[in-house]
Amino acid sequence: xxxxxxxxxxxxxxxxxxxxxxxxxxxxxxxxxxxxxxxxxxxxxxxxxxxxxxxxxxxxxxxxxxxxxxxxxxxxxxxxxxxxxxxxxxxxxxxxxxxxxxxxxxxxxxxxxxxxxxxxxxxxxxxxxxxxxxxxxxxxxxxxxxxxxxxxxxxxxxxxxxxxxxxxxxxxx
Numbered sequence: 569x570x571x572x573x574x575x576x577x578x579x580x581x582x583x584x585x586x587x588x589x590x591x592x593x594x595x596x597x598x599x600x601x602x603x604x605x606x607x608x609x610x611x612x613x614x615x616x617x618x619x620x621x622x623x624x625x626x627x628x629x630x631x632x633x634x635x636x637x638x639x640x641x642x643x644x645x646x647x648x649x650x651x652x653x654x655x656x657x658x659x660x661x662x663x664x665x666x667x668x669x670x671x672x673x674x675x676x677x678x679x680x681x682x683x684x685x686x687x688x689x690x691x692x693x694x695x696x697x698x699x700x701x702x703x704x705x706x707x708x709x710x711x712x713x714x715x716x717x718x719x720x721x722x723x724x725x726x727x728x729x730x731x732x733x734x735x736x737x738x739x740x741x
Contacts (some may be wrong), residue, residue, distance in 0.1 A: 570738070570739060570741045571587070571609055571738060571739065571741065572740070573608055573609075573611060573614070573738055576606075576739075576740060577606045577607040578597070581596070583596065583602060583662055584603050584606075585599050585603065588602075588603075588614075588618075589725065589740070590735070591618060591621060591635075591732045591735045591736060591739075592618070592633055592637045592728060592732055593633070593637050593638065594632065594633060594635075594636025594637075595622070595632075595633045595636065596622050597616050598622055598700075600617055601617075601618075601621035602614065602621055603618045605617055606697060611622060611736050611737070611740045614651045614740070615655070615729070615732060615733055615734060615736050618732060619729045619732065621726060622725060622729075623725065627630055627729075628634075630721060630723065630725055631687060632691060633725075633728065634688070634725070634728070635675045635686075635687045635688070636725075637687075637690050637728065637731075638687055638688070638698075639678070639688035639689075640680075640688075640689075640691070640693065641674050641677070641678040641688070641689050641691075642678055642681045642688070644666060644671075644674055644682050644705075644722075645666075645671050645674040645675045645678065648666045648671060649663040649664065649665055649666060650663070650666060650693060650701055651663060651664075651693055651694075651700060651701075654679070662698075662703050663698060664682055664698040664699060664702045666702060670702060670706075672717070673706060673709075674705070675707040677689075677706070677710075678711070680713060681712075681713060682708065684713065684717070685694065685720050685721075686717075687721075687724065689705075689708075689709065689712075690720065690724040690727040690728055690731075691704075691705055691708055691727055692727050692730035692731050692732075692734070693705070694731070695730060695734075698732045
């Protein structure tokens, strides 16, 4: 169910935490950090406060949030499909079908990425239409594998912010 920002501002604390607690996987504490900062001007204000809370949390808590994120690349390699938003008007993601070569690349990159960084590859697939998401993921893997761990953790936090934006769009009209 989608709420207006006015409704979000009026929710009881427990209901706010229930509605907003899953914006960041495994990090309901982010919603707890911002609940007392109401009223929010708009969805973007709430997003900015949530992302700020995550960025101020410190490296260990940030890594916990990154590690809690689902491993979409392992799932894509297992199923042969990767989810992506087909359009802004669709609430259900579209699927991009992977070729056997894609699956091998996803498996190879994912294994190397996890070995290097110790957390799943975080990438906001909803920012891409299904045909483009496959190439975008492969391109990002190639670029991001060259990062230092601290830089990559910062990029992953940024991607989590993009994902949170889409999740807030799903929750707030």
